[in-house]
Amino acid sequence: MALDDKLGVKDRTFKIVGTRPNRPDGIDKVTGRARFGADMNAPGMLTGHVLRSPHPHARIRAIDTSKAEALPGVKAVITAKDFGHVPDDMADVLDHCLAGDKVLYDGHGVAAIAAVSPAVAKQALKLIDVDYEVLPHVTDVDAAMKPDAPVIREAGGDETVPDGMSKNAMHRFEFGHGDPETGFGEADLVIERSFRTEAAHQGYIEPNACLATLAPDGQAELWCCTQGHYAVRDMCAAILGLDKGMLRVTASEIGGGFGGKTTVFIEPIALMLSKKTGRPVKMVMTRDEVFRASGPTASTSSDVKIGMTKDGTITGAFAEFRYQGGAYPGSPVEFGAMACFAPYDLKHVKTVGWDVVTNRPKQAAYRAPGAPMAAFATESVIDELCQKLGLDPVETRLKNAASEGTKSAYGPTFPQIGVKATLEAAKAHPHYAAPLGPNQGRGVATGFWFNFGGNTCVSLNVNADGTVSLTEGNPDIGGSRASMTMMAAEELGIPYDRIRTVIADTGSLGLNDVTDGSRVTFAVGLSTIKAARDAIRVMCERAAMVWGIDPDAVEWEDGHAKPAGPNAGQFPPMSLAEIAAQASNTGGPIAGHHEVNAEGAGVSFATHLVDSEVDPETGAVKTLRYTVFQDAGKAVHPSYVEGQFQGGAVQGIGWALNEEYIYGEDGKLQNAGFLDYRVPVASDLPMIDTVILEIPNPGHPYGVRGVGETSIVPPLAAIANSVSNAAGVRLTDIPMSPPKVLEAIDAAG
Amino acid sequence: MSQIHVSTTINGDATEFLCEPDETLLDALRDRLGLTGSKEGCGTGDCGACSVTVNGRLVCSCLMLAAEAEDAEVTTIEGMAEGEALHPLQRKFIEHAALQCGICTPGILVAAKALLEQNPAPTETEARYWLAGNLCRCTGYDKIIRAVMDAAAEMRGEMRRAS
Ligand code: FES
Ligand code: FES
Numbered sequence: 001m002a003l004d005d006k007l008g009v010k011d012r013t014f015k016i017v018g019t020r021p022n023r024p025d026g027i028d029k030v031t032g033r034a035r036f037g038a039d040m041n042a043p044g045m046l047t048g049h050v051l052r053s054p055h056p057h058a059r060i061r062a063i064d065t066s067k068a069e070a071l072p073g074v075k076a077v078i079t080a081k082d083f084g085h086v087p088d089d090m091a092d093v094l095d096h097c098l099a100g101d102k103v104l105y106d107g108h109g110v111a112a113i114a115a116v117s118p119a120v121a122k123q124a125l126k127l128i129d130v131d132y133e134v135l136p137h138v139t140d141v142d143a144a145m146k147p148d149a150p151v152i153r154e155a156g157g158d159e160t161v162p163d164g165m166s167k168n169a170m171h172r173f174e175f176g177h178g179d180p181e182t183g184f185g186e187a188d189l190v191i192e193r194s195f196r197t198e199a200a201h202q203g204y205i206e207p208n209a210c211l212a213t214l215a216p217d218g219q220a221e222l223w224c225c226t227q228g229h230y231a232v233r234d235m236c237a238a239i240l241g242l243d244k245g246m247l248r249v250t251a252s253e254i255g256g257g258f259g260g261k262t263t264v265f266i267e268p269i270a271l272m273l274s275k276k277t278g279r280p281v282k283m284v285m286t287r288d289e290v291f292r293a294s295g296p297t298a299s300t301s302s303d304v305k306i307g308m309t310k311d312g313t314i315t316g317a318f319a320e321f322r323y324q325g326g327a328y329p330g331s332p333v334e335f336g337a338m339a340c341f342a343p344y345d346l347k348h349v350k351t352v353g354w355d356v357v358t359n360r361p362k363q364a365a366y367r368a369p370g371a372p373m374a375a376f377a378t379e380s381v382i383d384e385l386c387q388k389l390g391l392d393p394v395e396t397r398l399k400n401a402a403s404e405g406t407k408s409a410y411g412p413t414f415p416q417i418g419v420k421a422t423l424e425a426a427k428a429h430p431h432y433a434a435p436l437g438p439n440q441g442r443g444v445a446t447g448f449w450f451n452f453g454g455n456t457c458v459s460l461n462v463n464a465d466g467t468v469s470l471t472e473g474n475p476d477i478g479g480s481r482a483s484m485t486m487m488a489a490e491e492l493g494i495p496y497d498r499i500r501t502v503i504a505d506t507g508s509l510g511l512n513d514v515t516d517g518s519r520v521t522f523a524v525g526l527s528t529i530k531a532a533r534d535a536i537r538v539m540c541e542r543a544a545m546v547w548g549i550d551p552d553a554v555e556w557e558d559g560h561a562k563p564a565g566p567n568a569g570q571f572p573p574m575s576l577a578e579i580a581a582q583a584s585n586t587g588g589p590i591a592g593h594h595e596v597n598a599e600g601a602g603v604s605f606a607t608h609l610v611d612s613e614v615d616p617e618t619g620a621v622k623t624l625r626y627t628v629f630q631d632a633g634k635a636v637h638p639s640y641v642e643g644q645f646q647g648g649a650v651q652g653i654g655w656a657l658n659e660e661y662i663y664g665e666d667g668k669l670q671n672a673g674f675l676d677y678r679v680p681v682a683s684d685l686p687m688i689d690t691v692i693l694e695i696p697n698p699g700h701p702y703g704v705r706g707v708g709e710t711s712i713v714p715p716l717a718a719i720a721n722s723v724s725n726a727a728g729v730r731l732t733d734i735p736m737s738p739p740k741v742l743e744a745i746d747a748a749g
Numbered sequence: 750m751s752q753i754h755v756s757t758t759i760n761g762d763a764t765e766f767l768c769e770p771d772e773t774l775l776d777a778l779r780d781r782l783g784l785t786g787s788k789e790g791c792g793t794g795d796c797g798a799c800s801v802t803v804n805g806r807l808v809c810s811c812l813m814l815a816a817e818a819e820d821a822e823v824t825t826i827e828g829m830a831e832g833e834a835l836h837p838l839q840r841k842f843i844e845h846a847a848l849q850c851g852i853c854t855p856g857i858l859v860a861a862k863a864l865l866e867q868n869p870a871p872t873e874t875e876a877r878y879w880l881a882g883n884l885c886r887c888t889g890y891d892k893i894i895r896a897v898m899d900a901a902a903e904m905r906g907e908m909r910r911a912s
Contacts, residue, residue, distance in 0.1 A: 020846070022843045022844060023846070025851075026848075027835070029848055029851035029854050030829075030851075030855075030858060031786070031827070031829070031830055031835075032785070034851055035785070036852055038788075038789065039779075039785040119769065203886045205798055206852040253850075255851070256887055257850075258886070284789075287795075478849035478887060639846035639892070640846055642892075643849050643892060646888060646892070647849060647886075647888055647889045649889060650888075650889030673791065674796050674884060680889075681880075681881040682878075682885075682890040682893070683877040683881040684881075685889065685890055688891045
């Protein structure tokens, strides 16, 4: 895929891209009309509820559902057995919804009920008898790595895990090049530190919800809040043995996801309950269930060793990461180990990652999955080296920064990238030179995310009145309808408000991968532009037909077909609306399509600056000022780009300072609610300043890079570094809650 | 237990419904009256997505019993725009891109309107503390606060922009 073929991105002047129009779904969303997951009902619908395990680890000896089934108003009771055998790659997905032989975490689903009302369902849940044989449990990643730890999965790890290790180690990853030991030998200072981060939940405000109907002929309808309704379709079809084409999934408006809504938790259950009862079944998770049984991210422990010369050159870098991803393999340790040193051009670098299982819910992706925790560790050590060597942290990062042609720490050689631009911008920004008061400190950190393209299918229909209907298949989670509409308008040369973008169900458009990997503005945008070009090609042909000239002699400019030059003939330009009005007489409806498995997403870098004040009496850390510098390639709708920067930074602030999964000795989650799992509120925060950099991505016609994830990578380290500068203590344990900060201050005397 | 008959006024309309004795106002609004603009983010009073006003007072409708709405004046997000005309807060939220997913938006708009009714000229800090009971996970609050301050200025007759 290449840059815009006609115009180099740099020379292109945009009319609509880069402006800030109102989003097309704005009125629906400010009036309460927009329909989210729990806002849909169906005639005769039942309500579905899940019985969840009170034990972190137990064998299920027997489940007696007879009393519950006998309760008037109960229409069906199911367990995992009702699903029979499912394909191997779906076994863990189903097991996480409803347990097989063992429950693996506090909150693990055991059975489900469909009833006429929530009151009946609640009563019925109490009537299900589960005979548990309680087993020893482990919820901490380091404890799970001990050779004598309770074993969660008897089969143990794969061939990458050496003999004699804990059976909870599932897989070992390794990345890098050169020899770090050689590098440490060349250093003037080598620092080695260990770090821990606790799990954070994505914390979307809308609990998972769905409405399912499965008829005896195998035709099914599913409405749900998800980041990817095609993925939901494929998983549910595989688990229930349905044909993909018979299961139509419609994505509701989605009340946040951040990676957490990329899998299924209740959808297969609702479909099975509907199948058993012959009625629509609606399921809505409670907030308690969301915390206990939907994916938080991994908790981690790591060791980092970095060597630096007096002038700030990093000579060698090594990091080892242990990520527990709950009771199933698949923690994002691989991404963490790949991403952490990506901002730098290093001769000797090696990272090792261990994927570990514990008695916790299966982790789900969370915004740049795996990268923030790894960057916390490595960016903290780089900062400490700068402190000890008396070096400027931005200058030092610049000195080591990767650029075009750098062989990255995770393998590939970088094309044009923006890491230096983010650092230069930070250095030049007034924030970097602003004075600080007592107990205040400034922190800096840099972060990286890969970005993704993926399967994408877009359809664009030109209506007879000159309006355009754009159909795409990715839920709009933060203004993407606006961005797609803008790119279509830009390409077609018609006003923004002449286009309406809808998000199709799985029966109306081909495969679209999940809204993840910051892929939508890049890949769906690219496909939108190409679909518009496809429609333009058709419109040029139609104009040629009307004019009686060769289609090659027609070109498109500013929403009009016109003869390509004086030799093509003398005809006044014909507008899109004029061509559309004659479509029936020139060959029928006009449409454009594009289908692709997009590559060339273009990596993304950010540098964050933060000023914190540490209260020496309480250990509380207040964020005073925050600035995000990030490369967007090309910002399509700058307000929503800024919004991604701000939202990611604030999720990072919450993770750094407050948010954590707290497990008791009993293996139960102690803070499964927004009162005790405290996400940042408005009064915790300052404005979040943003600086958008635009280093074009050669893989997109307008140079767009995804922006959604990178912004959560630097905050953990940036804040730890600011606390270190404010209070003279180096925090190595996330979250940096007041008691921990106070303890560190007291220990430092 | 038999259901309770409730007569109330919702967004200016006289309304009657039957509810369970332990049913929340939020459930009655959403499940019985079709007013799904109020959202349930937690059901425990911690997120503000269910914010409505009852007799002019801002409440979490998930913490109030539906039966308590007897003879009350309830206002929900569905009552905020007047016909075709959006409330200035609604307009400013769209203009400032103060929503990403939009699930928190109804609750925040209801809460912000209650703020401006009490205090037409809040400082940024006052706006931040007033809205501290309304969680938004997407925006980091920056654009929400700007939209509220801008709407307040417009409603006071000042045409300056807050950003
Ligand atoms: S749903 Fe009422 S405060 Fe969260
Ligand atoms: S816009 Fe998504 S929670 Fe506020």
